[in-house]
Amino acid sequence: MLLAVAGPSPDSGWILDWLAERTPTLVDEFGSFYAWLEGGHGGATLLLWMPSAWLEEALPQLPRRFKGRIVLGLDGSEGHGVPFGRALDWAAPRYALVLQAGQGLGNCFPGRKEVAEGLWVPWDDPRPPRRLEVPLGAGLAYWEERAYPPWQARP
Structure with missing residues (x-):
C-alpha cells in the first residue's frame, strides 16, 4: 500500500x-x-x-x-x-x-544520531547522541536520546 x-x-x-x-x-x-x-x-x-x-x-x-x-x-x-x-x-x-x-x-535505514542541535552524523560516529527534553504539556516532559539504529525490512 x-x-x-x-x-x-x-x-x-x-x-x-x-x-x-x-x-x-x-x-x-x-x-x-x-x-x-x-x-x-x-x-x-x-x-x-x-x-x-x-x-x-x-x-x-x-x-x-x-x-x-x-x-x-x-x-x-x-x-x-x-x-x-x-x-x-x-x-x-x-x-x-x-x-x-x-x-x-523506504525499506532500510542506515542509522543516524544527532550529536548537537541540527547536526546528524552516521550511526557509527563515536560521539555520544544528544539528549533532548521533550515537553508533553501540563508540566510533564521526557528525555529522548536522539539516536536511531540501522534497520532493514524483511524481504
Whole structure:
C-alpha cells in the first residue's frame, strides 16, 4: 500500500471525533491518538504511523476492504522517536508503515544520531547522541536520546 500525502491539513479535529464515535480509540501519555480499524478475519495488524495533521488526506486512501487490523497512530509530537516506540508497544503490530515528509518508500535505514542541535552524523560516529527534553504539556516532559539504529525490512 502506497499513500501519497502532500502535507499537513490545517484542521482534521472533526475526523478524530468521528473516529472516536465509531472505533475503539486511545490517547496515550505522549498525546498520540490511536484508532483501531477492524477488517475481515485473518490477516495481521498494521500500524500506520503519521503526523496527526496528515489524517484528513491519508484516511480516504486506505483500503475499504482488508483482512486483519489497521491501527492508525497519529503522532502528536514533532517527529520524536519515543512516541513511536510507545506506539509499537500499544499496537503490537506485525508490520508498521511510517509516513514522513519526503518521497518514495523506504525499506532500510542506515542509522543516524544527532550529536548537537541540527547536526546528524552516521550511526557509527563515536560521539555520544544528544539528549533532548521533550515537553508533553501540563508540566510533564521526557528525555529522548536522539539516536536511531540501522534497520532493514524483511524481504
